[in-house]
Amino acid sequence: MDAPDGVVSPAGADVVVIGAGMTGVACAYYAARAGLTVTVVDRGGVAAGTTGAGEGNILVSDKPPGPELTLARHSGELWRELADAVDGTLFELEHKGGVVVATAPDEYDALRAFASNQREAGVEAYEVAAEDLGDYEPHLAPDLAGGMHYPQDMQVQPMLAAAHLLRAARVTVLTGTTVVGLPRDAAGAILGVQTDRGLLPTRLVVNAAGVWAGEVAALAGVALPILPRRGFVLVTEPLPALIRHKVYAADYVANVGRGSADLQVSPVVEGTRSGPVLIGSTRERVGFDPTFSLRALRGLAAGAVRLFPVLASASTIRAYRGFRPYSPDHLPMIGADPRVPGLHHAAGHEGAGIGLAPATGHAVAALLTGRPPHVDLRPFAPERHDVHL
Structure with a gap:
């Protein structure tokens, strides 16, 4: 039920994650572990997009030396930790190689x-x-x-992984809810997430909308070429x-x-x-x-x-x-968007999203809480393809 005056949550959340696929779930999981209150919003359901149509690859074998391989190696470590924390048998994590x-x-x-x-x-x-x-x-x-x-290659059942990690995160989840706007203050900073059910007040937003991340970015007046x-x-x-x-x-x-x-x-x-x-x-x-x-x-x-x-x-x-x-250069877009204070992106992973999700979420949660990320995010800077709308 919507709150009065069209506000979904009067108290708001520390951060709103847009997208309930594996990447968005990982961002929500690590942000919640870092002590933030989190709301996840998706116009479909949990893992209803690219995540639900994937094979569950967690690979290092297909990546040459460089920033994506560094991210993948960290993600592999985190997948192993998640299997211990949440019970990997629930989402069929297999160390098959x-x-x-x-x-x-x-x-x-x-x-x-x-x-x-x-x-x-x-x-x-x-x-x-x-x-x-x-x-x-x-x-x-x-x-x-x-x-x-x-x-070191692994495989996971991606829909089960997203569902179980989201449950373990203990965050608010709004499915069947479409984001229609990203209100900003006079300085251009995020004020909230406007949905078709009302407003979600927040100063921090993570755009983890997958193939629709460009549409979400456009709501804030910036472009992501995804x-x-x-x-x-x-x-x-x-x-x-x-x-x-x-x-x-x-x-x-x-x-x-x-x-x-x-x-x-x-x-x-x-x-x-x-x-x-x-x-x-x-x-x-x-x-x-x-x-x-x-x-x-x-x-x-x-x-x-x-x-x-x-x-x-x-x-x-x-x-x-x-x-x-x-993504045009085959690297995801991860990090704070300097063009819009409060807006963060975690998208553009193409077919590697399941494997790279934990390291992506871990890095984004660090930024949200003012800590240095474990992985150098400069190669993944969202503004590297800067196009103003």
């Missing part, structure tokens, strides 16, 4: 060079000769050139224990970093605790077009069978699609 495979000798050489650079940045990466790949994945195609084992990048996932019938690790082709890393709007398909195959095998990954910039692409789905199936011929006889029970929040 990853295996990246090369289909040709030159691809294997490039993969080994890539891993060598990662090791210098603290990543565990172990070469696997072609004849030894079967020890890791017995059903892999026999003609692969070799691979790399990444024991665009939707559509992706599909195939789901097979239950095939218990068929695939042990997260397995993907070496060209997946290159496709993540490409800026092309055209369809890109790289096989990514992994089992789940409940049995079905998840098959990704596609990327294309087509706006918010919800159409299911037969070309993309066929590409996924062909890529998966190339790596695991045994899947040729498996039945696909469904497919789903989501929209990843794409």
Whole structure:
């Protein structure tokens, strides 16, 4: 029930987080742990957007040395802490590791060079000769050139993770509530969050709206160049224990970093605790077009069978699609917005949002409470693509 005069919460909150996906949930969780009162608002439901359409990747294997890998390594540590604090079995956190495979000798050489650079940045990466790949994945195609084992890669059930961490945070959650404005005072600082149910008074706002983060930023008169990048996932019938690790082709890393709007398909195959095998990954910039692409789905199936011929006889029970929040330089936008006092951003993670969410939330909570973040946020500065509306 709305409070008098259209104010949802007369007392307000220390901080309002816009977005109940994994990133917003992590921001809320760590802000609450830091002693702030938090309200989370989402026009849909918890994990109803990109989070609910993801595979739950927590990866270091796909990131070259640099700021994103630093963020990912910290996030991996935090995921392990969260599994102890909240009970990781509730959200199916699996320390399964990853295996990246090369289909040709030159691809294997490039993969080994890539891993060598990662090791210098603290990543565990172990070469696997072609004849030894079967020890890791017995059903892999026999003609692969070799691979790399990444024991630090993990997987989580993202919807369960968001729900359980939000419950553990003990914050106020307003779902089915649309943000329509960000009132500001005469100096331009945030005064609150205007929703279709009334006003949420606050001086601190975290924009964790994922693919809609640009729309939220525009309400404050600033631009974030975040665009939707559509992706599909195939789901097979239950095939218990068929695939042990997260397995993907070496060209997946290159496709993540490409800026092309055209369809890109790289096989990514992994089992789940409940049995079905998840098959990704596609990327294309087509706006918010919800159409299911037969070309993309066929590409996924062909890529998966190339790596695991045994899947040729498996039945696909469904497919789903989501929209990843794409950033032009492939780095998320994390931190305080100097253009609008009180406004913070935590968006633009594209397909890495689940994995990077804890480190993002941890850093944002530090800023909200006046502490230095654990990770250098300068490479993620929201204003680096400064465009005034």
